Amino acid sequence: xxxxxxxxxxxxxxKSRGSYLRVHFKNTRETAQAxxxxxxxxxxxYLEAVKDHKRAxxxxxxxxxxxxxxxxxxxxxxxxxxxxxxxxxxxxLLKNAESNAEVKxxxxxxxxxxxxxxxxxxxxxxxxxxxxxxxNPYMSxxxxxxxxxxxxxxxxxxxxxxxPRLTRVASLRKAIRAARA
Numbered sequence: 001x002x003x004x005x006x007x008x009x010x011x012x013x014x015k016s017r018g019s020y021l022r023v024h025f026k027n028t029r030e031t032a033q034a035x036x037x038x039x040x041x042x043x044x045x046y047l048e049a050v051k052d053h054k055r056a057x058x059x060x061x062x063x064x065x066x067x068x069x070x071x072x073x074x075x076x077x078x079x080x081x082x083x084x085x086x087x088x089x090x091x092x093l094l095k096n097a098e099s100n101a102e103v104k105x106x107x108x109x110x111x112x113x114x115x116x117x118x119x120x121x122x123x124x125x126x127x128x129x130x131x132x133x134x135x136n137p138y139m140s141x142x143x144x145x146x147x148x149x150x151x152x153x154x155x156x157x158x159x160x161x162x163x164p165r166l167t168r169v170a171s172l173r174k175a176i177r178a179a180r181a
Contacts, residue, residue: 015100016097016146034046068080119143
């Protein structure tokens with residue numbers, strides 16, 4: 001069994017992972033950060049909108065040379081892209097985690113992305129032919145991807161506020177102020 005970085009082992013959580021995925025690491029990392037904390041339904045709808053170029057993925061860390069777009073404003077960023085292949089791979093993992101949740105008997109409408117992590121996989125090597133008989137590397141940058149969905153807990157209503165207990169000195173001062181008034 002594979003080891004996950006997050007050690008969420010409750011009965012209300014489901015995991016999914018992909019290894020050596022042939023999709024750009026940097027694009028996938030930004031896509032994963034964009035859906036972290038979203039509910040399952042919102043994450044799927046968001047990634048479908050990214051595939052249709054209706055909403056952008058904000059690029060924050062790996063943003064060198066990334067163009068600006070107005071669609072990134074909703075996230076407080078200026079740079080964004082529409083990494084379709086990364087979105088498809090993440091959607092596949094979300095769908096797999098949803099299937100795992102069905103098997104476990106969890107409420108799918110109540111799931112949210114608690115943990116999502118992208119790691120670099122070993123680069124795959126090809127070569128490209130250059131002028132004057134030279135050869136240069138032509139590497140791909142695959143990644144490992146893991147995520148954990150957790151069923152959101154019901155909100156408990158807040159109890160009545162209890163007045164803080166006063167120290168002896170504070171209670172004497174309060175009594176003196178009350179006597180003076």
